[in-house]
Amino acid sequence: MRDYDHIAKVEKNGAILLGDETVADSFYKRLVRVVTHAHEDHIRGLKRSTKESMFIVATPVTHEFLKILGFMIPEQKIVRLDYNREIDIEKDKITLKASRHIAGSAQVIVESINGVSGYTGDFKMPGTEPLRDLDVLVLDATYGNLKYQRGWADWDALAALINIIEKYSGEKPIWIYGYNGKLQEIMIELRSRGIKNKYLADEKTIKMAKIASEFYNVPIGDVSLFNKKLVDAGTIVFMHAFKKRDFIKVEGIHVNLTGWEMRGIAVRIKDNLFNVSFSDHATFKEIIEYVKESRPKRVIIDGSRSNSAWYTAKYLSRVMNIDTKVEPENTLGW
């Protein structure tokens, strides 16, 4: 068997090393930094990468998001790479492939002299075409344990959210809390399902929503900058999850978007507060399905972003007989 140790590795800080020159989603001193998507846990160390790497590779939409999030990447370092386009940088040939997760999100393939490695980034199934013909696949396994297996899909969660909106928006404002990326997905998904309520959000959220709206080709509709005076029955306020504490006592129905709610699709936590179990990651069974279709020679599970990596690894190696390991190597539970 060939030694693939040199073409893919996950570092403690979540850096995904691919090929000879490339690192994705956290800092490592390499020529090329790839950003698979604009979620907080995938843009770690980007300021340092901007200083120490020569090129920052991401889809055009992700680069737009990064700018809105305040990253100042010099133009000569920005590589806007569309899906399915190859780019050669020194010893690596890099390709980004679409993933269903947030606007602009990508999987990465890097071909180098020692083999072909790929990284899923975050993904949902169905809707993400698995990477194929890889020697090594670095796999995200955020919900990689059967105990997190949801019995519903993200569109069921969306339907539950629409029920809440329709039930209460005649009498109260609706407050929706989530992270950057997820908020915009919901803003767009609601519009594409006919929700016409007025949206309020902060400037960053709106700018990102406009980019997502173009990406998905769904009009963003009536949206204004958040101002308490504009909050009325039927308005939907989109807030970053960090701000929930500040607003949770304000009049209205409050909705937390969280993939970690396993008890049901929409669980009433308090009189005016719901958890809606909307996840932007594949379930355990979907992760396995991905690997079955991908058929890489080896799988490395990202243990830096999941505490279930060991569970998925055991399943892949014992049940499916695939050469699998978890990295970083000291990941708990292995």
Ligand SMILES: [Zn+2]
């Ligand atoms: Zn993500």
